[in-house]
Amino acid sequence: MTAFVHHLGFEFRSGLRNSTSMLMYYLFPLGFYALMGVVMVQINPDFGELLIPSMVLVTLMAGTLLGLPGELVEEREAGIFRSFKVNGVPAISILVVPLLASAFHGTIGSAVIALTAGPLFGVTVPTNWVAFILITLLSAFTLGSLAVLIGVVSTSSRATVLWSQLVFLPSMLIGGLMVDLELIPSTVRGFSGLLPSTYAMQAYRGLAYGAETVFDPTLSVLVLAVGGVVAFTLAVSLFSWDRKNSTRRLHPALALLAIVPYAVGTLLA
Amino acid sequence: MTATERTGKQTAARHGAAAIEVSGLRKCYGDVIAVDDISFTVQRGEIFGLLGPNGAGKTTTLECLEGLRRSDEGRLDVLGVDPDREAHRLTDLIGVQLQASGFPPTMTCDDAMRFFCSYHHAAPRGDLLDRLGLSHKRATRYDELSTGLQRRLALALAIGHEPQVVILDEPTAGLDVASRVELHRMIRELSEAGTTILLATHDMAEAEQMADRVAILLRGRIVATGSPRDLTATGNGLTKISVRSERGTIGAGTDIETVTQTAASDEYSIMFTRDIGTTVSAILERLETADDPLIDLRVERPSLEERFLELTSEAVTS
DSSP states (O other): OOOHHHHHHEEEEEEEEOOHHHHIIIIIHHHHHHHHHHHHHIHOOHHHHHHHHHHHHHEEEEEIIIIHHHHHHHHHHHHHHHHHHHOOOOOOHHHHHHHHHHHHHHHHHHHHHHHHHHHHHHOOSSSSSHHHHHHEEEEEEEHHHHHHHHHOOOSSSHHHHHHHHHHHHHHHHHHHHSGGGGGGGGHHHHHHHHHHHHHHHHHHHIIIIOOOOOOOOOHHHHHHHHHHHHHHHHHHHHHOTTOOOOOOOOGGGGGGGGHHHHHHHHHHH | OOHHHHHHHHHHHSSEEEEEEEEEEEEETTTEEEEEEEEEEEEOOOTEEEEEOOTTSSSHHHHHHHHHSSOEEEEEEEBBBBBBHHHHHHHHEEEEEOOOOOOOOOOHHHHHHHHHHHHHHHHEEEEHHHHTOOOOGSSGGGGGOHHHHEEEEEHHHTTOOSEOOOOOSSSSOOOOHHHOOOOOOHEEEEEETTOEEOOOSSSSHHHHOOSSSEEEEEETEEEEEOOHHHHTTTTTTEEEEEEESOOOOOOOOOTTTTTEEEEEEETTTEEEEOHHHHHHHHHHHHHTTTTOOEEEEEEEEOOHHHHHHHHHHHHHHH
């Protein structure tokens, strides 16, 4: 346990020492938040209802999807995992610790947004803060798990960019972050249902803001939770200490199973 | 350590329990056979060197013993643990310095010592950082250390939890002379304290100086095993005698019967012989007869490097 705490402490500090991590955890999402708060709320006052949850999700996605997979691949390729293995660091720690550290950073960024958006931009704040916090933590776990899975199965940093953007960009466009899901055409909504951000936004709106939703908010929470668990389980199953290692147990293509909970969610919602 | 102490330790090691046993190890990467049916034993407290050129299979052998790679065939035993099946049990028993040590770039020396010692359930050994000249670099990030300092940190981390077996892969690569000397001193101290050292290197002088026994690997196979002294003795056995006198009357084409080869280098006459005593006596007698005062006379036994090159050329020829 002491080792795990040391590891987590180091990983958290590492996020502050590394300029790329700082960019992904804080500078990019908070800068984007400030821009959206100043410009978007002026252009479209209705966006005020989405600002806090959508910017929280952008913060979480930047820290996890855009930052974490590349770090994992670089560490594996640099032989850091091998050093960890010969020194008794378990594989589960290699996956859990970065996930938790990025979730901590994401939570700090999210707290800044949640606490400043009301006073700074006069936007609607959550009516149920407990639900807001729980959904934020759940989203951090689910997005972090997905990021870890991408890092585990990607063969290079370039591949991580491709896979991460495959989730990040559609989330921004059709995941309910910039435009409420009910305004998205029903033909596109099927694709929206394959994205974690869609369920997170529906959960925020239904449970933290008490607003009308397209998807059942409780079901959205369930899909998010199952999606996170499936992604993390796949990451553990597909993990390998280095690329030459022949002990990988399952085929990397199985990572695509991570989409199943969202596909089922689309059918049930 | 004196020669007598070393010989005594070798004898003790030969009679002690084995720390590492490798039997019929084979490892392939696709069609490439990296290690082919090799066997050797390392006794407790022994310094054992694995020698060979690049690509000989040294690192693969070590990685199989460390539990980083699974062997394809053969039996491995490290302190009673099978690395193929129970690698997790090995981590507190062995200390490993990998050839390409990878640590997180933002990890400081202090972070690294605390981090790895905590996973080994041991107290951090700040004193090791001091001994290895890292005391003023404790707060420096790994990616800001020079190659030599990175190697020193890797060694400190490998021995921080006081393992019974230390596996070092090219430990002095990239180190300056002073660091090499300090590292050699630490390896000897560990060995004297009873730690078993398995050392892979292609530095023959290092192996000759450090190892109690060595195995020479060529193309994935062991071509010779023994103490450096035994190995050099089994070569062509020629000892080199270099002589320099005031007038140079001992020429390159000397007619001393026991000399089998001759050469000249700068002001020295160089002779190769199997009979050192007779040859040196003959040289001194001839110089005295010629009234040619001796300036310098050196007797050099064949080195491990020469024996290694001999074995390599034999392997290429065959």
